[in-house]
Amino acid sequence: MTSFAAPVAQLFNQSMVEGAVPSQWRTAVITPIPKVPKPTQAADYRPISIMPVLSRSLEKYIVRTFIYSALQLPYPELCFDDQFAFRPTGSTTAAVIALLRNVRKMLSTDEYVHVFSFDFTKAFDTVRHETLMNKMAQLNIPDNIYN
Numbered sequence: 001m002t003s004f005a006a007p008v009a010q011l012f013n014q015s016m017v018e019g020a021v022p023s024q025w026r027t028a029v030i031t032p033i034p035k036v037p038k039p040t041q042a043a044d045y046r047p048i049s050i051m052p053v054l055s056r057s058l059e060k061y062i063v064r065t066f067i068y069s070a071l072q073l074p075y076p077e078l079c080f081d082d083q084f085a086f087r088p089t090g091s092t093t094a095a096v097i098a099l100l101r102n103v104r105k106m107l108s109t110d111e112y113v114h115v116f117s118f119d120f121t122k123a124f125d126t127v128r129h130e131t132l133m134n135k136m137a138q139l140n141i142p143d144n145i146y147n
Helices: 002-018 053-072 092-107 129-137
Strands: 029-034 045-050
Touching: 002 053
Parallel strands: none
Antiparallel strands: 029 045
């Protein structure tokens, strides 16, 4: 096992220093998974990307080491207080608990509260990469990791 760990560690370190990963690690096998019992059209499937294990391992290391720590102390103009997805302690349950806590707090001073709910199921099908990268550039992440 040790003979395997040293070259992998060297590849990981080199990838992080250069801000690039081997092209083979960026190749995914897309597998369509049915969303309904009897799919009849392309929209009835969701794509699942099967990535190389080394790519996923490096990604997890970078996220845990650099991204999570940068999100813990973001710049004041980057507020993540109401962000629950893609955070180490975030979940649907955490979001519902926060919502109920806020409603309860409001009900302690107000007679009633209006709660509006939106379905953002399709909202994340596309990402404005320029906006995402501008926000990430504001985080305290080393340039080679950001790249």
